[in-house]
Amino acid sequence: MEAKSERSVVVSGKTVEDAINNGLAMLGVRRDQVDVEIITEGSRGVLGFGAEHARVRLAVKVPAAPPVAETPPSPPKREGPRFRERRPAREPRHAEEVRQVEEVSVAEEARPAADVRETRIEPGEGTPEAVGREVLDELLRLMGVHASVDTYLGEDLADEGQPAPIVLNITGEDLGILIGRRGETLRALQYLVRLMVSHRVKHWTNLVVDVESYLARRRNALESLANRVADQAIRSGRTQALEPMPPYERRLVHIALRKHPRVTTQSVGEGERRKVTIVPKK
Known part of the structure; x- marks a missing residue:
């Protein structure tokens, strides 16, 4: 096609x-x-x-949209003996229960995320966000990455009842190299920035490093996915499994469904194959 x-x-x-x-x-x-x-x-x-x-x-x-095929005219019906149509036998319930748990991919289920909510801030001299911006700018320069850094309050990255974190958002072209497989490179860059900033300001600073609002869009996609797969688990009566995820993303799925009245979540597997399963309540 x-x-x-x-x-x-x-x-x-x-x-x-x-x-x-x-x-x-x-x-x-x-x-x-x-x-x-x-x-x-x-x-x-x-x-x-x-x-x-x-x-x-x-x-x-x-x-591309498939072409609409013209329906040929139906031949005239002939009167004849009538037979009752036999419907296929229903699948026994126990057979449905022993089916293998389905694994759902974020990429398969992801839909366009809502607009990212952010409040722009101008970092003051000597503040953690100002030092973080300076440190990140220097790291990007040493890496040979041409980009700029904006600071804002990441309202979409805040857990319920927690203040919005300060986000250092990198913008520019060709920045996929800063995200890496499953966001591994981005998490390593964030850890490095936090360490360097905390050393400069003499206290631990919880700064978030993002690339083109990737983290906010990813969080929105995971929360949307979790609720859709929960609906699938309820309709089918079977446990549904998401694709393997890093700890941070598994935590977001658990948080998204922790108050759901009809499903529970569990993490299963080891190492890189660890994933979240969504289980309908009996």
Whole structure:
């Protein structure tokens, strides 16, 4: 089926595969949902010098509407003996209960998130947010990343009853490399910034580092996904499993459903395969 492109992004990585994974993380889609154009395959350089990252363009596919087929005229009905249509026997309930738990992917279920709520702030001299912005700007410069840093109160990142955190949001082009697989690179960058800022201001500072509001959009998508899959679990009467997630994202799913009257959540599995299951209450 012919497809046309609606969204696209140009990203880079150490290898072509790394660049593609960075782009998929930014767009929140699966590999089979994009067209990939390799701009440059990159090079390893000589003894580490002159190395160049691979760059690719990812374009999200949007299925074209199928052509409407004309319905041929129905042949005239002939009178004949009537037979009662036999309906297929219902599947026994016990067979339905022993089916394998279904695993739901965020990329499959994700829908466009609501607009990100944010309150812009101007950091004062010597404040943690001002130091954080200075530190992050310097780190980006040393990494060779051309981007700017804005500060705001992340209302969409605040837990219920907690104050909104101060967000250092990086904006620019080709920033998928800062997010990484499942947000691993972004979490490492945030940890480094917090450590350096806390050393400068002499107390621990809970700053959030984000890229193009990725964290807020991801949180909205996970909360929406959790509620939709909870509805599926209630309708089917079967446990539903989400795809494996890092601890921070599993926590968001547990929080989203902790007050749900008809389902409970559990984390199962080990290491990188650990995931959240949504269980209908009896």
